[in-house]
Amino acid sequence: MKTIVEVKKLIKKFPVGTGFFTALNGVDLQFGEGEFAGLVGPSGSGKTTLLNIIGSLDVPSEGEVVVLCKSVGGLTPKQAAQLRKEELGFIFQNYNLLPVYTVFENVEFPLLLLNIPAAERKKRVLETLEWVGLSDKINSRPAQLSGGECQRVAIARAMVKRPLLVLADEPTANLDSDNSHKILQTMLKLNEELKTTFIFATHDEKVIGYLKRIIRLKDGKVVDDVVV
Amino acid sequence: MIRFLFKGLIRDKSRSLLPIIVVTVGVMMTVFLQAYMNGIFSDSIESTAKFSSGHVKVMTSAYKNNLSQMPNDYAITGVVDVLKMLRTDYPDMTWTDRIQFGGLLDAPDSSGNTRSQGNVMGMGLHLIGTNDEINRMDLSSTLLSGNFPKKRGDILVTDELCRKMNLKIGDEVTLMSGSMYGDMAMYNFRISGIIHFGTETLDRGLVVADIEDVRYALDMEDAAGEILGFFNDSPYDNKRAVALSDAFNAKYTKTDDKFSLAMLPMSGVGGMDFLIAYSENAQFIIILIFVFAMSIVLWNAGLVGGLRRYGEFGLRLAIGENKHEIYRSLIGESLLVGLIGSVIGIVIGLFFSYLMQKYGIDTSGVMKNSQLMMPTIFRSQINVTTYYIGFIPGVISTVIGAALAGIGIYKRQTANLFKELEN
Ligand SMILES: Nc1ncnc2c1ncn2[C@@H]1O[C@H](COP(=O)(O)OP(=O)(O)O)[C@@H](O)[C@H]1O
Ligand SMILES: [Mg+2]
Numbered sequence: 080m081k082t083i084v085e086v087k088k089l090i091k092k093f094p095v096g097t098g099f100f101t102a103l104n105g106v107d108l109q110f111g112e113g114e115f116a117g118l119v120g121p122s123g124s125g126k127t128t129l130l131n132i133i134g135s136l137d138v139p140s141e142g143e144v145v146v147l148c149k150s151v152g153g154l155t156p157k158q159a160a161q162l163r164k165e166e167l168g169f170i171f172q173n174y175n176l177l178p179v180y181t182v183f184e185n186v187e188f189p190l191l192l193l194n195i196p197a198a199e200r201k202k203r204v205l206e207t208l209e210w211v212g213l214s215d216k217i218n219s220r221p222a223q224l225s226g227g228e229c230q231r232v233a234i235a236r237a238m239v240k241r242p243l244l245v246l247a248d249e250p251t252a253n254l255d256s257d258n259s260h261k262i263l264q265t266m267l268k269l270n271e272e273l274k275t276t277f278i279f280a281t282h283d284e285k286v287i288g289y290l291k292r293i294i295r296l297k298d299g300k301v302v303d304d305v306v307v
Numbered sequence: 308m309i310r311f312l313f314k315g316l317i318r319d320k321s322r323s324l325l326p327i328i329v330v331t332v333g334v335m336m337t338v339f340l341q342a343y344m345n346g347i348f349s350d351s352i353e354s355t356a357k358f359s360s361g362h363v364k365v366m367t368s369a370y371k372n373n374l375s376q377m378p379n380d381y382a383i384t385g386v387v388d389v390l391k392m393l394r395t396d397y398p399d400m401t402w403t404d405r406i407q408f409g410g411l412l413d414a415p416d417s418s419g420n421t422r423s424q425g426n427v428m429g430m431g432l433h434l435i436g437t438n439d440e441i442n443r444m445d446l447s448s449t450l451l452s453g454n455f456p457k458k459r460g461d462i463l464v465t466d467e468l469c470r471k472m473n474l475k476i477g478d479e480v481t482l483m484s485g486s487m488y489g490d491m492a493m494y495n496f497r498i499s500g501i502i503h504f505g506t507e508t509l510d511r512g513l514v515v516a517d518i519e520d521v522r523y524a525l526d527m528e529d530a531a532g533e534i535l536g537f538f539n540d541s542p543y544d545n546k547r548a549v550a551l552s553d554a555f556n557a558k559y560t561k562t563d564d565k566f567s568l569a570m571l572p573m574s575g576v577g578g579m580d581f582l583i584a585y586s587e588n589a590q591f592i593i594i595l596i597f598v599f600a601m602s603i604v605l606w607n608a609g610l611v612g613g614l615r616r617y618g619e620f621g622l623r624l625a626i627g628e629n630k631h632e633i634y635r636s637l638i639g640e641s642l643l644v645g646l647i648g649s650v651i652g653i654v655i656g657l658f659f660s661y662l663m664q665k666y667g668i669d670t671s672g673v674m675k676n677s678q679l680m681m682p683t684i685f686r687s688q689i690n691v692t693t694y695y696i697g698f699i700p701g702v703i704s705t706v707i708g709a710a711l712a713g714i715g716i717y718k719r720q721t722a723n724l725f726k727e728l729e730n
Contacts, residue, residue, distance in 0.1 A: 136625065156629050164627020175622045179318040184311070189626045191308045236626075 080111035083244055083276050084133055088142035091128050091299075102128045104299040105142075110278060112243070115270045117279040119287055120296035126280035127248055129296070133278065134167055134246045135159040147243060164192050168237030168275075170247035174229040176221040176236075182208070183217040186235045193240060207239040211265055227258030234262060238269055248280045256285060263289045309639075316640055322612055323644060326605055330648025330705055331655065333601040334697035338656025339687070341590045341696050343663060346688035348586030349542050352573070357443045360576045361535030362400075362543050363552055365393065369565035370532060374576070377407040379487050381565060382530040389568065390534065397551075399539050403440065404531035406431035406521045410484030412464075412514065414472050423472040427464075427512045429482070431521025431531075435459070443537075446502070446515075452476060453500030456517045462496035463515040466503045474498060482514070486526035494524030536570075542688075545583050548572035590692055597700035598707075605708025609641070613712045620716055634713050641709030642702065649701030656697060663687035 091103035103125045110116060118126040131137040132144050135151040136159075144151045147166050154162065163169075168189075176185050183204055190200045208214050211231040221229055230250060237245050247266070251259035267289055270277050279286055287293060295303035316323050356362050366374070369381035383389055386404050393402045408429045416422040432440040434456045441447060441455060451466055453476045462482075464474060474480065478498050486492040496516060504510055522528060538544065555570040574580045620633050667686035 134625070157631075160624070160627050160629035160632075162627075163625060167625075167627075169622075169625040171622075173618075175618055177315065177619055177622070179315045184314070188311065191311050192627050 080113070082109055083112055083114075083147060084108070084110040084278070085145040086129075086133070086142070087144070089129070089132065089139050089144055090141040091125070091132065091137070092140045102299050103132075106299070106301055108294065108301065108304070110244075110276060112276055113270065113274040114292060115267065115277045115290060116292035116294060117281055117286060117290040118294050118296055119281060119290075121282060124296040125299040126296055128299075130246050130248055130278065130280045133244075134169060135162050164189070165240075166243050168240070168242040168245040170230070170233050170237050170245065170250045172249040172252045174221070174226075174233045174253075176229055176232055178221050181218050181220060182213060182224070182232050185221070185232055186239050189236060189240045203239055204235075207235045210238070210269065211235045225258070226254055227261060230254060230258070230262050231265065234265060234269075238273075238275070241273065242275065244276045244278070246278050246280075249283070250279065251281070251283050251286055259283070259285045312636055312640065313643075316643070321615075322640070326608055326641075326644045326705065326708075327648040327651070329601065329604055329608065330645055330701050331652040333597055333604075333704070334649045334652025334701040335656040335659070337593060337597045337700050338653055338693060338697045339659050339663070340593050342656075342660035342687040342689050342693045343685075344589050344593065345586070345690055345693070346664065346686045348582070348589065349688045350686060352543050352579075352582060352586060354445070355579065355582075356537065356543055356573055357445070360573045360579060361533075362538050362573055363536040363548050363555075364571045364573075364576075365389070365402075365534040365536065365555075365568055366532065366571065367566045368560050368562075368569040371569045371571055374571075377409065377532060379406065379408055379485070379525060379527065379530075379532050380489055382406070382487055382527055382532045383534065383568065384530045384566070386529055386531045386534070393534065393536065397536065401537045401539055402534055403433065403443075403537075404518065404534045406518055406525070406527065406532045408484055408521065408525060408532075410482050412468070412472065412512075413481040413483060414474055414478060415481065423474075425468055425472050425512055427468065427482070427514045428509075429484075429514045429516065429521065431516055431518035434515070434517040435461075435519070449502040449504050451501045451503050453498070456499050456520075459517070459520055460495065460497050461499035461517070462520075463500045463502050464498055465510045465513050466501050467510045468512050468514070469498075469501055476501065482524055484525060487530060488526060490526075492525050494520070496520070543573055543583070545572065545574050545587070549574065590696060594696060594699050598704050601700055601704035602707040602711075605641075605705050606711045607708075609708045609712030610715070613637075613715055617715075617719075630716055634716055637709050637713045637716075638706060641705040645702040645705030646698075648705070649698045652701060653694065653697040657689065657693065660687045660689050660693060664689055 086106050086108040089103050089106040090101065092099040092101050106129060118129060120126055128137070132139055132151060133146060135146065135154060139152045146162065149162060151159065186204045186207060187200055190203060205214070208217060211234050213228060213231055213235065216224065216228065221232070224232065250262065254262065263286060266277060269275055279290065281287065290307065292306045294301055367381045367383055370378055390402055390404060408431070410427055410429060412425050412427045414422045434440060435458065446455070456462065462480065469475065476498050480496050480498060482494050482496060484492050502515065518531070522530065538547070549572045552570040552572045559568040561567040574583045623633055624630070664687040667684040669684050
């Protein structure tokens with residue numbers, strides 16, 4: 080199995096007052112292609128911090144994180160942006176759709192950054208919206224959608240460029256049980272059909288039920304790592 | 308990508324409409340104010356030029372060096388030839404000779420003894436047979452009663468002088484002054500009209516007569532104290548007047564000849580230099596004020612809008628833009644908003660300025676007792692600057708506003724932009 084992410088002796092410290100707060104304290108992990116894994120732990124255990132560093136939105140204080148053969152600590156902001164643009168997809172708790180754009184345009188946005196021609200963009204956006212079951216809502220604005228629909232748009236936006244790795248931070252936190260199951264099934268299907276690697280950060284039991292690998296974090300340390 | 312951002316800009320009214328309105332209003336006010344101040348300044352410059360200084364003035368060099376004393380013993384002789392020369396050499400200008408003088412006015416009683424006396428300042432102008440000077444100096448508006456001189460010996464006196472000396476239209480008065488050669492000169496005039504300028508210094512004792520009478524009275528045959536020149540095709544233009552004078556003086560002025568000709572631009576007259584310099588710089592003061600005020604407004608609008616948009620910025624970072632690109636697109640947006648707002652503001656501002664130029668505001672009712680020599684109708688004056696001045700505050704302030712507001716993107720750590728969108 081191809082290695083997608085390698086976390087080695089990772090320490091992350093945040094300056095707090097005159098000293099430091101250690102959010103991640105010596106994390107060692109590896110993720111391979113096609114994994115459907117979750118960072119699970121109580122609030123404040125360091126899940127988001129770890130996900131942000133893997134996503135090259137933040138840098139390690141010590142240790143190394145290698146994503147797709149690139150060490151994120153050594154990337155310039157421009158190189159980090161390039162990595163995110165080409166290989167990574169993000170899904171957030173709050174969906175983060177752009178309110179002034181339609182569903183189609185929100186999903187199209189990542190392809191614009193990749194300079195993909197218009198015809199190809201259209202084809203891929205429509206295809207991706209079909210995967211998430213939103214073909215009938217392409218011209219709606221986010222405000223006209225339910226929470227579950229919004230999160231499915233966000234999944235389509237993360238998936239439309241066919242990234243190797245999708246990072247999802249508490250994707251079900253604002254959804255009811257029914258919608259949570261729907262989007263998880265959607266993501267599981269994409270994981271199985273496209274071999275996309277998913278890494279979740281969550282403390283939601285519904286999500287944990289779908290995970291193929293559960294990594295338990297506590298106080299910035301990995302306390303358990305099991306494949307189910 | 309640019310089209311995508313443009314679409315967002317248009318749909319998000321708080322990012323497009325609101326700042327465009329702010330810019331439009333500010334630019335409109337800048338344009339209008341510039342034209343308005345330009346109008347007031349060029350009006351008062353123009354009326355001073357027409358009344359006393361000309362756009363340029365030709366004298367003898369000795370007269371020029373003692374300008375405030377109006378020394379007619381240093382008057383230009385052979386005026387007819389000099390005028391001919393000036394009109395040939397400068398066909399795009401209008402030239403007119405005038406004599407300024409000081410003296411004593413004496414009103415005799417029926418037996419010929421002095422009834423009353425007064426110090427006067429006098430002007431000799433071309434009045435008989437032509438309306439050029441009357442129109443140029445807007446004398447019609449100053450004539451309270453009587454007529455302008457129609458025949459030799461007619462003179463205009465101010466109303467205050469009339470009151471002081473107990474004079475009325477038709478009275479005979481004697482002017483006593485120095486001739487061009489320094490001896491005593493006397494000449495009898497008949498009052499044909501009473502004038503009022505609304506300016507204390509003039510109304511105290513000004514008399515105006517036809518220049519040929521004054522020549523006769525002061526023994527100044529074919530002579531004049533000064534020749535005023537006016538640009539036919541433009542209002543006062545300081546650069547042009549200075550260049551013209553420098554060239555003229557290089558050619559005609561000789562340091563060892565007191566009677567050699569010398570030209571003085573309007574800005575060379577004491578007091579006028581300040582007004583002219585001020586009028587040239589007033590527009591930059593306006594710009595500065597508006598750039599400053601609008602930048603603050605747009606900065607705040609940008610800050611509020613920017614905070615609202617941290618979610619968008621975070622997302623765009625996650626999708627793969629870097630901070631520079633986002634900052635640049637923010638500046639690009641503001642540039643667009645600034646340009647659009649400026650164009651609209653300039654059009655509206657020009658429209659109001661045009662109305663104000665054409666119709667003006669008549670303040671003659673309010674300004675009746677003013678001591679200032681001010682035009683009674685306030686008019687705007689659109690010039691080349693009026694057309695582009697609005698872009699300066701319009702574009703600079705939007706860009707400054709966006710640049711300041713956008714610094715927040717850099718100040719925040721990438722991950723923290725996300726914090727703000729997570730919560
Ligand atoms: N930028 C920061 N500055 C200071 N402390 C931070 C920062 N980001 C996270 N933390 C702290 O690090 C710990 C882990 O945070 P986080 O990774 O967000 O936890 P989780 O996502 O598991 O709830 C928390 O105690 C949090 O307060
Ligand atoms: Mg978290």
